[in-house]
Amino acid sequence: MRKENAIYIGEVIKRIRSEKGLTKEELAHDSELDRSYMSDLDTNKKGPLLFTVFKLAKGLQMEPK
Structure with a gap:
């Protein structure tokens, strides 16, 4: 996949x-994550592990799919 097409x-x-x-x-608080880690996710410096996706979904009051 080309980078410009990636989400x-x-x-x-x-x-x-x-x-x-x-x-x-x-x-970050609602997801029980460190603020600096949240910033790295937000700017695509890091990608979340599956466990983190579930924490983020909880913090966003959503179901992971």
């Missing part, structure tokens, strides 16, 4: 977080 998980997290009116700090 990065961080972009999805950031979009949903913004739609729900949450800051990175609020989502």
Whole structure:
């Protein structure tokens, strides 16, 4: 897959977080994640492990699919 066509998980997290009116700090707290790790996810510096996806879904009040 070409990079410009890829959808990065961080972009999805950031979009949903913004739609729900949450800051990175609020989502990190609600997801029981470190604020700096949340920032790395938000900017695609890191990708989440599956366990982290479930924590993020909980923090966003969503079901992981």
